[in-house]
Amino acid sequence: MRYLVWDEDKNDKLKKERGISFEEVAELLFVGDILDVINNPSKNFPNQKVYVLKISGYVYYVPFVKDEEKIFLKTIIPSRKARKKYL
Structure with missing residues (x-):
């Protein structure tokens, strides 16, 4: 089973600027509350997938990369x- 990791500095920045955190994302992922998993629409990141999640009534993209051990x-x-698409 893979475990989740993230950059703590990025997490602090997201909390301050957007009022959202990776901990909230982790909770949704652990219970399987995922709207979709898509390829990253940006051509700059062909190796990334994106979780599509509903958080506090809004839809968020959460780009991720995974290997044998972690996400x-x-x-x-x-x-x-x-x-517009998911709600």
């Missing part, structure tokens, strides 16, 4: 486009 969460991005 590394990159950031948390609010998405109006995804909100």
Whole structure:
């Protein structure tokens, strides 16, 4: 079973700037509350997948990369486009 990891500095920045954290994302992932998993739409990151999650009534993209041992969460991005599609 893979475990989740993230950059603590990035997590602090997300808490301050967006009012959201990787801990919230981890809770949703552990209970399986995932709207979708898609390929990263950015051509710059072909090896990344993206969790699509509903958090506090809004839809967020959470890009990640995984290897044999872990899933590394990159950031948390609010998405109006995804909100229209998934809500």
